[in-house]
Amino acid sequence: MKYKDIAEKYDVSINTVKSWKRRYDWSREIISEKPKSMQNSKDVAHKKTSQSSKLRKLIEADLKRQLEESGATQAHYLDLVNDYLSMWDVKNKLIADIETRGVVIRWSNGKQVSEKKNDSITELNKTNAQMLKLLSELGLKATEISKGDGIGDDV
Template sequence: MARKTSTAQRKRIEADLTKQLKDKEIKGTHYEDLVQDYLAMWDLKNKLIEDIEELGVKVLSSQGYKSNPAINDLNKTNGQMLKILSELGLKAAPDDDGDDGEW
């Protein structure tokens, strides 16, 4: 089953990160740019996940089956996303979608 991502979800993440910057009184174009970098990586992360879901963890190459390169790229992208959050002094916040907070 494919992950559901949406423009609305992306906008909520952007608003949340921007609000956290404002609440911490962190200002500057550099920080706003880092938020945009984070969002670009979020987009990339979702595409990599779609690739893995579509092609699987193993892909056929000229030498036979090998690990899907998207898996390594996904790990690197997640690591960079965490570094950006750390550099900004922010943390991922729970999605406020109105449910009772259970998974």
Template sequence: MENENIEISEIVKAIKISKEYIKIKKDLIKQLKLMKANIPTFLSQINDYMSMWVVKELLIRDIETRGVIASYNNGGGQSGMKKNDSVTDQIKVNAQMLKLLDALNIKSTTLVADEKDEM
């Protein structure tokens, strides 16, 4: 169990230094600045969003690794197949992420418009 936690910790570190993570966080902060809303409270919310983004990435990796249906063994002689809870969890995390963006008044159309402007 301890080795598994160390492995996950290393994966989280790798996700947090990935180009995608950095680009998304910078873009969200940029949008707050454009709205003149880059105050500590909202910047903290961006950090919360990025934490959820990391969790989403971990859930996606779990689904890719174990599949939608995963085997289980409860140690009491029972084993079999069950749905991978990461699928449901990913949907919940995505919903929270969208709610947070909505609360910050950040729209996906803004993201697309900014990317077109940069080209």
């Protein structure tokens, strides 16, 4: 993949991707294709994206409702909700990466092929921790999904 494509996929700057390349000795050599069992059809991917979008809107509405109920409607608090939602988006991208590439990644530094842990796992843990900290600081709770809300009903 090109630096630009990786940066867009993970919502980071191109310089961050270049830093990752140097730090982890990435090469452009493709080691292996992902197994067919990990390849999703377009229909499944579309359905997942649609459900994710619905869930994101539910979470946003719920967090804003909780802020209103507590009287914290200043722009600063609403901006923090947007920060939380941005982290939620990153979390979902990290999960998708782990589902696609797996927990262990085969890679080559040009001289030898080896395996390493998928860095998305560590980043996912950090992102989850930050999300929980942000909710705690705001005095908010995660959305509880009830049956019949349309999320996951047709999976």
